[in-house]
Amino acid sequence: METxxxxxxxxxxxxxxxxDGFDFGTGIIYLFVAxxxxxxxxxxxxxxxxxNGNEVWLITAGGLLFFAFPKAYASxxxxxxxxxxxxxxxLMLRGLAIELRNHLDHPLWRPIWDxxxxxxxxxxxxxxxxxxxxxxxxxxxxxEGYFITPFWTTFLPGPEPGILDxxxxxxxxxxxTVLGIHGAxxxxxxxxxxxxxxxxxxxxxxxxxxxPIILLNLFFLKNVQxxxxxxxxxxxxxxxxPLAAAVALGLMLYFCQKGRDQAAFLxxxxxxxxxxxxxxxxxxxxxxxxxxxxxxxxTIYNSAASAYGLQVGLIWFGIGxxxxxxxxxxxxxxxxxxxxxxxxxxxH
Amino acid sequence: MEAxxxxxxxxxxxxxxxxxxxxxxxxxxxxxxxxxKTRAFWTGDSHFNDAARFWIKIFTLSFAFGVVTGIPMEFQxxxxxxxxxxxxxxxxxxxxxxxxxxAFFLESSFLGVLLFGEKKLGQRVHWLASVMLFLGSWLxxxxxxxxxxxxxxxxxxxxxxxxxxxxxxxxxxxxxxxLLWQYAHNMTAAAATGSFVMAGVGAFYLLSNQHTEYAxxxxxxxxxxxxxxxxxxxxxTGHGNAKQVFEHQPITGAxxxxxxxxxxxxxxxxIGQPNMDTLTIDNPLTIPWGLSLLVYDELWAEVKGLDAxxxxxxxxxxxxxxxxxxxxxxxxxxxxxxxIPAWLLLWRGKLFKTQLVLWAILLITPFPYIxxxxxxxxxxxxxxxxxxxxxxxxxxxxxxxxxxxxxxxxLIGFVGxxxxxxxxxxxxxxxxxxxxxxxxxxxxxxxxxxxxS
Numbered sequence: 098m099e100t101x102x103x104x105x106x107x108x109x110x111x112x113x114x115x116x117d118g119f120d121f122g123t124g125i126i127y128l129f130v131a132x133x134x135x136x137x138x139x140x141x142x143x144x145x146x147x148x149n150g151n152e153v154w155l156i157t158a159g160g161l162l163f164f165a166f167p168k169a170y171a172s173x174x175x176x177x178x179x180x181x182x183x184x185x186x187x188l189m190l191r192g193l194a195i196e197l198r199n200h201l202d203h204p205l206w207r208p209i210w211d212x213x214x215x216x217x218x219x220x221x222x223x224x225x226x227x228x229x230x231x232x233x234x235x236x237x238x239x240x241e242g243y244f245i246t247p248f249w250t251t252f253l254p255g256p257e258p259g260i261l262d263x264x265x266x267x268x269x270x271x272x273x274t275v276l277g278i279h280g281a282x283x284x285x286x287x288x289x290x291x292x293x294x295x296x297x298x299x300x301x302x303x304x305x306x307x308x309p310i311i312l313l314n315l316f317f318l319k320n321v322q323x324x325x326x327x328x329x330x331x332x333x334x335x336x337x338x339p340l341a342a343a344v345a346l347g348l349m350l351y352f353c354q355k356g357r358d359q360a361a362f363l364x365x366x367x368x369x370x371x372x373x374x375x376x377x378x379x380x381x382x383x384x385x386x387x388x389x390x391x392x393x394x395x396t397i398y399n400s401a402a403s404a405y406g407l408q409v410g411l412i413w414f415g416i417g418x419x420x421x422x423x424x425x426x427x428x429x430x431x432x433x434x435x436x437x438x439x440x441x442x443x444x445h
Numbered sequence: 446m447e448a449x450x451x452x453x454x455x456x457x458x459x460x461x462x463x464x465x466x467x468x469x470x471x472x473x474x475x476x477x478x479x480x481x482k483t484r485a486f487w488t489g490d491s492h493f494n495d496a497a498r499f500w501i502k503i504f505t506l507s508f509a510f511g512v513v514t515g516i517p518m519e520f521q522x523x524x525x526x527x528x529x530x531x532x533x534x535x536x537x538x539x540x541x542x543x544x545x546x547x548a549f550f551l552e553s554s555f556l557g558v559l560l561f562g563e564k565k566l567g568q569r570v571h572w573l574a575s576v577m578l579f580l581g582s583w584l585x586x587x588x589x590x591x592x593x594x595x596x597x598x599x600x601x602x603x604x605x606x607x608x609x610x611x612x613x614x615x616x617x618x619x620x621x622x623x624l625l626w627q628y629a630h631n632m633t634a635a636a637a638t639g640s641f642v643m644a645g646v647g648a649f650y651l652l653s654n655q656h657t658e659y660a661x662x663x664x665x666x667x668x669x670x671x672x673x674x675x676x677x678x679x680x681x682t683g684h685g686n687a688k689q690v691f692e693h694q695p696i697t698g699a700x701x702x703x704x705x706x707x708x709x710x711x712x713x714x715x716i717g718q719p720n721m722d723t724l725t726i727d728n729p730l731t732i733p734w735g736l737s738l739l740v741y742d743e744l745w746a747e748v749k750g751l752d753a754x755x756x757x758x759x760x761x762x763x764x765x766x767x768x769x770x771x772x773x774x775x776x777x778x779x780x781x782x783x784x785i786p787a788w789l790l791l792w793r794g795k796l797f798k799t800q801l802v803l804w805a806i807l808l809i810t811p812f813p814y815i816x817x818x819x820x821x822x823x824x825x826x827x828x829x830x831x832x833x834x835x836x837x838x839x840x841x842x843x844x845x846x847x848x849x850x851x852x853x854x855x856l857i858g859f860v861g862x863x864x865x866x867x868x869x870x871x872x873x874x875x876x877x878x879x880x881x882x883x884x885x886x887x888x889x890x891x892x893x894x895x896x897x898s
Contacts, residue, residue: 145557145561146560157545159545160519161545163519164538164541172531174524175523178851181524182855185516189514189517193510196505200876201873243527243846244846245847402612406539409539410539412615413542417546418546424555427554428554428558431565
């Protein structure tokens with residue numbers, strides 16, 4: 098039962114990163130590819146009907162973690178106290194930027210929100226990358242299963258690490274690059290003309306930048322957290338996940354060269370899913386790894402809610418999850434296709 | 446630790462109070478938008494579609510602020526109240542996860558359809574989206590109330606050796622007897638906020654002689670719902686809530702009323718200031734026997750005062766609790782005093798010409814927000830000194846390693862951020878109201894597809 102909920106939390110989080118990932122990516126490339134007022138409104142309309150729903154996947158991932166593994170939720174959220182509150186503020190500013198930008202037609206109003214949208218998206222993408230880096234590297238859990246980390250200590254991974262060190266900064270950059278490209282594919286897929294051209298070019302160049310960053314991360318990973326490889330040695334079937342990621346990456350670059358944006362975007366989705374899958378496979382059954390003593394690790398067994406709670410959760414999960422998927426698919430189908438200048442006049 | 450506890454409490458109180466200004470309007474408006482969309486759908490009258498479109502704009506604005514201020518609420522359970530989350534997550538994690546999965550997806554998906562899909566997907570889907578949005582937002586309210594009701598009146602749990610709470614019946618959690626009155630009272634209050642704002646905007650338009658056709662529609666719908674909601678707030682929902690507080694939290698009930706000593710035939714204090722040195726009410730204005738009658742339906746019934754309970758179980762801020770309760774109840778009475786006459790005038794066809802009442806409707810607009818906030822303060826301060834009533838103290842729930850300096854920093858940040866948000870909301874709200882419902886043009890460069898009828 099614990100394993101089931103581990104998979105669910107990881108899956109919902111992965112879907113969140115794929116979906117809100119292209120919103121963030123859209124924000125990252127926004128100021129570069131969308132130059133005119135019309136292009137900016139087209140870009141925002143491309144994510145307009147869906148970004149809020151995408152963010153619900155994050156809320157739900159948090160809710161599911163709270164429900165299934167309250168101890169890990171409590172420890173993780175309080176341990177990253179300042180960083181998480183800063184994330185909240187960024188999420189707030191970003192949401193406001195998207196929603197409020199078009200409320201007022203004034204030459205000073207829109208640029209403020211455009212820049213807010215872009216910078217907060219970039220920072221959030223870096224932060225989410227760095228968060229995964231922190232989880233992989235581990236945190237200084239004490240015997241009660243709690244910790245608190247400062248933003249930085251020596252900038253080196255070790256028993257008393259900060260949130261930002263050499264490794265987590267590199268995962269942060271990886272996060273921003275992956276999502277930037279992801280967003281570029283999305284915008285290329287959803288638009289036409291100059292906007293499409295620029296997004297496409299951005300994705301093309303980004304693809305080549307991505308490869309050295311991935312290699313750098315792989316090099317760090319081997320040294321930072323050796324226990325991640327244990328599950329792969331025990332169950333070599335897990336190696337299919339990094340293989341899938343590599344294939345998806347190759348396809349991404351190939352389709353991008355061929356100008357098949359939709360296929361490239363799909364490959365990018367699979368690449369991100371597989372990326373989370375690689376981490377989850379190595380991480381299981383841990384939820385938080387300790388840098389001080391492996392026996393302090395929070396696992397799905399010592400953090401879980403009661404057996405009854407986990408079982409009865411299947412009832413509402415069995416109803417709610419298919420519904421959530423159905424709504425998501427319905428909305429994406431409803432707004433499928435390119436956003437065109439003509440469509441600007443139809444929205445509310 | 447003392448300082449950290451204070452800042453943790455202030456931050457949660459501040460952020461949730463500010464957050465709830467927005468959902469109370471959106472939940473109330475969701476109901477009224479369904480009404481407009483249904484009228485438009487059945488009669489084909491585009492007037493109601495235009496009215497709906499205007500309120501969807503206000504709804505969206507409030508919803509956006511509700512979403513961005515809502516995300517911090519879920520995070521803060523973990524960041525600031527880690528020990529509470531660790532111990533109670535086995536129970537309230539259920540309702541909070543259900544809210545995300547069953548309510549938030551519904552809301553956010555169909556808001557997108559409501560905003561972007563009217564042309565593309567047609568009127569039938571647009572009407573359906575309004576219904577789904579209403580369902581989603583009221584369902585979300587239900588799960589939050591179920592969470593709060595469990596903290597007020599814990600049911601369906603067992604306590605493990607390590608002190609953590611474990612659920613024994615999901616059905617029991619969702620049908621907590623406390624929940625019925627609390628949910629009914631809270632949702633009626635949301636309907637009140639929505640309808641008061643709608644009536645207030647109608648009164649504003651009519652008094653300033655603009656958009657008069659819409660003004661009349663807003664007043665008709667707003668006043669009718671507001672009068673009904675004001676009645677229901679007092680009886681049975683308010684009354685039912687007070688009764689269950691006296692039954693399950695008699696200390697809280699005594700503090701509501703400022704009843705320091707146990708009395709037979711206790712009076713109902715209307716006005717007066719609690720004096721915590723002498724443990725009396727200064728300058729009291731009292732209805733004799735009122736409290737005994739209200740709670741036990743008997744003139745000479747004994748009502749337990751605070752002196753009947755050990756002091757370490759008293760709510761820790763009795764004067765504030767007392768004022769919150771009295772402000773809520775007092776405003777509720779004033780709402781009736783305005784909306785019932787307004788509704789009678791509407792019924793007799795004289796409301797639109799009665800300037801005095803229109804002015805009253807305009808000026809009362811912000812007060813449902815104050816009454817609702819005071820109501821929540823009543824519930825939450827009344828639960829003190831407990832997080833889970835009678836079982837887990839507030840001081841035992843905070844994050845063990847997050848020190849006061851960190852929390853003060855984020856508290857100041859939230860105050861600054863929300864100050865900005867508040868200004869933005871009021872500014873954009875007044876922009877939208879000024880712009881009015883009649884024109885199909887938004888402030889941007891959109892052409893008018895067809896002239897409004």
